[in-house]
Amino acid sequence: MPTLNKPNGSNLNNESKSKIALQIENLNVHFGEGHDRFQAVKDVSISVAEGGSFGLVGESGSGKSTVLRAVSGLVTDWDGVIDVDGEHISKKREMSYCRTIQMVFQDPYASLHPRHSIDRTLSEPLRLHKFDNIDDRVNQALIDVGLGASFRFRYPHQLSGGQRQRVAIARALMLEPVILLLDEPTSALDVSVQAEILNLLSDIRKKRKLTYILVTHDLAVVAHMCDEIAVMSHGEIVEVMDVDTMRHSTPKHEYTRELLQASEGYQPEA
Amino acid sequence: MTLNSGTPALKQGLRAWLTSDAPESRFHAQMVQVYAGWQSLCANKLAFIGFMIIVALILVAIFAPLLATHDPSIQDLKATLLPPQTDGHIFGTDDSGRDIWSRVVYGSRITLFIVALVAFTAPVFGLLVGTVSGYLGGWVDTVLMRITDIFLAFPRLVLALAFVSALGAGIENAVLAISLTAWPPYARIARAETLTIRHSDYIAAIQLQGAGRIRIIVGHIWPMCMSSLIVRVTLDMAGIILTAAGLGFLGLGAQPPSPEWGAMISAGRTFIYDHWWIATMPGLAIFIVSLGFNLLGDGLRDILDPKKAES
Numbered sequence: 001m002p003t004l005n006k007p008n009g010s011n012l013n014n015e016s017k018s019k020i021a022l023q024i025e026n027l028n029v030h031f032g033e034g035h036d037r038f039q040a041v042k043d044v045s046i047s048v049a050e051g052g053s054f055g056l057v058g059e060s061g062s063g064k065s066t067v068l069r070a071v072s073g074l075v076t077d078w079d080g081v082i083d084v085d086g087e088h089i090s091k092k093r094e095m096s097y098c099r100t101i102q103m104v105f106q107d108p109y110a111s112l113h114p115r116h117s118i119d120r121t122l123s124e125p126l127r128l129h130k131f132d133n134i135d136d137r138v139n140q141a142l143i144d145v146g147l148g149a150s151f152r153f154r155y156p157h158q159l160s161g162g163q164r165q166r167v168a169i170a171r172a173l174m175l176e177p178v179i180l181l182l183d184e185p186t187s188a189l190d191v192s193v194q195a196e197i198l199n200l201l202s203d204i205r206k207k208r209k210l211t212y213i214l215v216t217h218d219l220a221v222v223a224h225m226c227d228e229i230a231v232m233s234h235g236e237i238v239e240v241m242d243v244d245t246m247r248h249s250t251p252k253h254e255y256t257r258e259l260l261q262a263s264e265g266y267q268p269e270a
Numbered sequence: 271m272t273l274n275s276g277t278p279a280l281k282q283g284l285r286a287w288l289t290s291d292a293p294e295s296r297f298h299a300q301m302v303q304v305y306a307g308w309q310s311l312c313a314n315k316l317a318f319i320g321f322m323i324i325v326a327l328i329l330v331a332i333f334a335p336l337l338a339t340h341d342p343s344i345q346d347l348k349a350t351l352l353p354p355q356t357d358g359h360i361f362g363t364d365d366s367g368r369d370i371w372s373r374v375v376y377g378s379r380i381t382l383f384i385v386a387l388v389a390f391t392a393p394v395f396g397l398l399v400g401t402v403s404g405y406l407g408g409w410v411d412t413v414l415m416r417i418t419d420i421f422l423a424f425p426r427l428v429l430a431l432a433f434v435s436a437l438g439a440g441i442e443n444a445v446l447a448i449s450l451t452a453w454p455p456y457a458r459i460a461r462a463e464t465l466t467i468r469h470s471d472y473i474a475a476i477q478l479q480g481a482g483r484i485r486i487i488v489g490h491i492w493p494m495c496m497s498s499l500i501v502r503v504t505l506d507m508a509g510i511i512l513t514a515a516g517l518g519f520l521g522l523g524a525q526p527p528s529p530e531w532g533a534m535i536s537a538g539r540t541f542i543y544d545h546w547w548i549a550t551m552p553g554l555a556i557f558i559v560s561l562g563f564n565l566l567g568d569g570l571r572d573i574l575d576p577k578k579a580e581s
Contacts, residue, residue, distance in 0.1 A: 074474050098480040111471035115493040117299055124489075125479040150292045153299035158291055168475075175479065 020086070021050040021179055021211040022071070027080035029066050040066045041078075042235045048228075050178075053205065053212040055226035055243075057219060057259065063235040064215045065106075068181045071213070072103045084179065099129065102172035103181040107188040108164035112156040118142070118167055119152045125174045141170040146200060162193035169200065173208075180205075182214040186221060198224055219263040223247060231256045310573045317569015323562025331378045340369035342376040343527045351545050361551040364534075365541060370551050373529035377552060380530045381559060384445055384514045385507055391449040393503045396456025401491050403457070404464025405483065415461070421454040426509075427516055434522040441530070444523040448513050452506065459502055463495040497574035504567030508560035515556055531556050 029041035041063040048054040056064040069075040071082055073093040082089040084100055105111035112121060122138045131137060139149040145166040156164055165185065172180060185201065186194040198221060205212055214225055222229055222243070229246055231239045231253065239253040251257055289306075293299035311317055330337060339358060346367035354362040354370075361370035403414040421429070433447035467473060468491070476490055517523035518532025526533060531552035538548030 105471040113472040153293035
């Protein structure tokens with residue numbers, strides 16, 4: 001194994017004076033029991049500044065989505081430290097945690113309940129958290145993601161992939177979270193729609209001052225969206241770099257170089 | 271269609287309202303869904319025939335006093351064993367001189383009572399057991415599924431017989447016995463559906479929004495299990511009617527003089543060579559109603575198939 005360029009919270013953000021929104025230290029995630037026990041994430045440490053956009057890249061199975069699922073609470077078999085706004089997160093999540101962190105899933109065809117109308121999908125979190133003005137909030141949320149109130153009483157099967165992903169983003173924003181976890185939000189969409197969704201996400205981040213953690217295997221998406229990038233391979237972070245380093249293809253680690261080369265190989269020759 | 275008899279413009283407006291792809295209210299959206307379902311039911315001829323048979327059964331049960339020509343329990347020993355179409359007895363009379371047509375008409379109420387009670391108890395219980403077991407997993411799943419296995423290990427009629435003989439004969443106990451034996455397959459179906467969706471992203475999304483287990487099971491998992499359960503229940507209805515008739519036939523269901531179809535066949539059995547109509551008429555009624563439920567169930571399977579609706 002090559003030596004790892006493991007980041008640690010102190011020297012990573014030595015330049016930025018802003019608050020740390022999310023800090024993960026020595027996160028380990030396991031799946032399965034007994035002989036089948038498998039470590040999906042090994043000693044991952046990252047820290048994301050408030051209002052920042054952090055990209056996790058890596059090939060399939062490198063554990064990048066698992067990090068998100070541990071942060072969100074969907075995976076419970078983890079150890080290490082996860083700090084949100086300077087507070088340790090326990091394994092059992094409070095209701096208020098839902099209003100801090102929300103997640104957008106990869107496949108908009110699988111992430112909306114097929115038997116629930118858009119109205120129900122968007123208003124249910126509001127009812128759960130006893131918000132007022134539910135009607136206005138749902139309409140406004142639909143306008144904010146560029147759909148408009150006429151979509152409110154439709155069902156997911158009446159929408160296109162891009163429209164569904166907009167609904168999924170609206171749902172994640174309903175509880176007004178400060179951190180948004182994006183699990184490959186565009187990989188299931190076709191190329192023309194990808195750009196629309198990415199622009200929408202960028203706009204929303206600017207407008208609401210959100211913190212993003214974006215998981216993807218698409219380096220172009222990361223270059224477009226993120227300030228800082230961590231490269232994962234086999235459950236470990238091999239390199240953390242800023243987006244300029246990646247653009248100039250001057251990463252230190254060999255695996256990162258391979259990954260960058262591979263991504264260029266898929267681009268059509270002009 | 272025939273929903274309103276207004277001017278063509280109004281008709282057109284209603285049709286447009288019912289097929290709108292941008293509903294304006296919750297009620298409007300539901301009406302659009304209902305209308306789409308109704309249209310696919312009408313498009314499927316066999317399902318529609320089945321549906322009409324069920325509607326006819328319900329109407330007969332409601333209007334039994336108007337349709338019956340005689341009191342179903344009054345005996346007339348001067349007019350026993352009359353063949354059909356004599357002296358105003360459409361289906362003839364039985365060995366006690368009771369009008370068979372009137373008894374069949376009133377028997378539809380008993381059949382409907384059994385069907386409705388079983389349809390509202392067994393699937394609901396099975397759904398509850400199956401989804402709780404599938405969603406919670408672990409020891410809850412193990413315990414509930416082993417209990418289900420125990421119930422599944424007995425043939426349905428034999429288990430129902432055991433229950434009825436323990437509880438005592440009678441229509442309520444027959445319904446209870448049928449429900450007790452009918453729920454395990456529904457639990458199995460509901461559990462299988464739950465297992466396929468419990469790790470899906472839309473369940474994960476509502477978990478992240480802080481929904482509790484009960485809300486997720488009732489509000490998010492049940493709707494996904496409904497279509498396969500409805501199809502299964504409709505197809506099982508024929509079997510349930512036959513089981514009820516079977517219990518009646520064996521003397522453990524409805525008690526005389528109640529005009530239950532199975533009990534009527536049982537009574538007519540002794541005369542079947544000389545007086546065929548006594549057993550045949552209620553038999554035909556059972557046959558038609560079972561056929562109706564089967565056709566409807568087959569059609570609903572095509573209409574409600576989630577895999578088809580997704581595309």
